[in-house]
Amino acid sequence: MQRILTGSSGSAIKSHNLRAVLFSLLRQEAVSRAQLAQLTQLSSTTITNLITELLDQGIVAEDTDSAATQPVQRAVGRPQTALRLVAASRTAVGVHFDVDHINVAVTDLFGKPLAACSAPHPADRAPQPALAETVRLVRQAISESGVDTRLIVGVGVGASGLVDAERGVNVIAPNLGWRDVPLRDWLTAELGLPVCIENNVRTMALAEVMFGAGRGVNALAFVYARVGVGAGFVVNGEIYRGSAEGAGEIGHTTIIPNGGIRCRCGNTGCLETLVSEPALLRAAHELAEAQPRSLLAEHLRTGQGLESVFQAARAGDEPTRAMLQTRAQYMGIALANLVNILNPELIVMGGLFRQGRDLLLPTVEATIRARAFARLGERVGLQTASFDGRAGVIGAATLALNTFFYQQTAEAG
Numbered sequence: 001m002q003r004i005l006t007g008s009s010g011s012a013i014k015s016h017n018l019r020a021v022l023f024s025l026l027r028q029e030a031v032s033r034a035q036l037a038q039l040t041q042l043s044s045t046t047i048t049n050l051i052t053e054l055l056d057q058g059i060v061a062e063d064t065d066s067a068a069t070q071p072v073q074r075a076v077g078r079p080q081t082a083l084r085l086v087a088a089s090r091t092a093v094g095v096h097f098d099v100d101h102i103n104v105a106v107t108d109l110f111g112k113p114l115a116a117c118s119a120p121h122p123a124d125r126a127p128q129p130a131l132a133e134t135v136r137l138v139r140q141a142i143s144e145s146g147v148d149t150r151l152i153v154g155v156g157v158g159a160s161g162l163v164d165a166e167r168g169v170n171v172i173a174p175n176l177g178w179r180d181v182p183l184r185d186w187l188t189a190e191l192g193l194p195v196c197i198e199n200n201v202r203t204m205a206l207a208e209v210m211f212g213a214g215r216g217v218n219a220l221a222f223v224y225a226r227v228g229v230g231a232g233f234v235v236n237g238e239i240y241r242g243s244a245e246g247a248g249e250i251g252h253t254t255i256i257p258n259g260g261i262r263c264r265c266g267n268t269g270c271l272e273t274l275v276s277e278p279a280l281l282r283a284a285h286e287l288a289e290a291q292p293r294s295l296l297a298e299h300l301r302t303g304q305g306l307e308s309v310f311q312a313a314r315a316g317d318e319p320t321r322a323m324l325q326t327r328a329q330y331m332g333i334a335l336a337n338l339v340n341i342l343n344p345e346l347i348v349m350g351g352l353f354r355q356g357r358d359l360l361l362p363t364v365e366a367t368i369r370a371r372a373f374a375r376l377g378e379r380v381g382l383q384t385a386s387f388d389g390r391a392g393v394i395g396a397a398t399l400a401l402n403t404f405f406y407q408q409t410a411e412a413g
């Protein structure tokens with residue numbers, strides 16, 4: 001079974017060269033051998049040998065038509081032929097353990113879903129039945145996608161809470177009540193495919209850098225707010241985890257020093273108690289109780305949760321708009337602090353900040369620009385997430401693509 005191009009037979013130098021070539025192909029879309037040599041600083045002989053191998057494996061194709069070579073000509077020199085990655089030559093599976101659903105997708109080499117399926121995931125379910133359901137969903141997605149199992153590079157899993165990526169263990173998943181669940185080993189045994197796991201917000205950050213708004217960005221922060229508020233960092237193409245997998249717990253930044261609502265972490269006044277979905281809904285219900293005949297109260301009765309709060313604000317309910325402004329300002333303060341510490345080139349915001357971007361982002365941005373040190377706040381880019389509803393599965397599949405194909409940091413079966 002040939003699952004990967006070089007596998008264990010490749011030397012460390014060859015793997016390094018291959019990584020450089022694959023990443024150049026991913027970034028450039030269409031490129032000549034001479035340009036690849038220039039971009040990777042490898043000799044033309046090395047490039048020719050690697051490309052021959054990749055052509056043989058069907059991973060790279062050679063186009064000679066002028067339309068395909070035009071973008072390359074503009075970039076550097078005049079190529080005779082243009083090389084490009086064949087999107088469906090290898091595929092990956094992404095598994096996302098969301099708050100209430102297990103989502104699975106099979107994607108091509110660019111993280112584009114070819115098939116997807118999901119199933120409800122009750123919060124109090126034990127790990128074993130959830131894992132059995134996951135295996136069923138993975139098999140279903142593979143079957144629906146029609147891809148050749150031998151060409152699947154691996155399975156990436158985006159789990160919630162604390163993840164020990166090295167050991168493949170979901171250490172704590174607070175929303176599910178899971179502790180020390182060996183996700184990787186269970187799934188590897190059941191599926192017979194290489195599996196890697198990571199915290200789901202980190203996988204989304206990686207997807208932005210490889211396939212989304214953050215392509216080519218050297219320091220990216222991805223912030224996701226929904227039930228909780230978390231961040232993932234990708235620095236020089238690598239996920240930054242910190243010393244104990246704890247990097248990115250931005251939701252537990254103290255915003256209100258005294259008093260404030262108790263957070264699930266045990267502290268009080270955390271950002272998460274102010275800008276998460278439950279926090280915004282709580283604030284909206286308090287406003288509606290005080291003004292039962294307001295636009296907001298009317299919208300909340302439609303039962304569409306946070307969307308009804310955003311709709312009331314868009315319809316001009318002033319107290320709701322003011323509440324959202326204050327909450328966006330808190331988020332902006334936390335991000336200004338983040339800018340001062342990490343100095344990211346780009347911050348990408350997902351979850352409810354994407355859903356309510358028209359209402360929240362201008363204030364978030366103004367706060368970052370005003371409060372971050374010197375010109376750091378003016379320089380940082382701010383964007384909404386590229387994949388939204390599918391960010392979790394695309395992120396998880398990206399993790400597998402990065403681990404088992406582009407970087408080949410883990411040995412594939």
Ligand SMILES: [Zn+2]
Binds near residue numbers: 252263267272
């Ligand atoms: Zn907290």
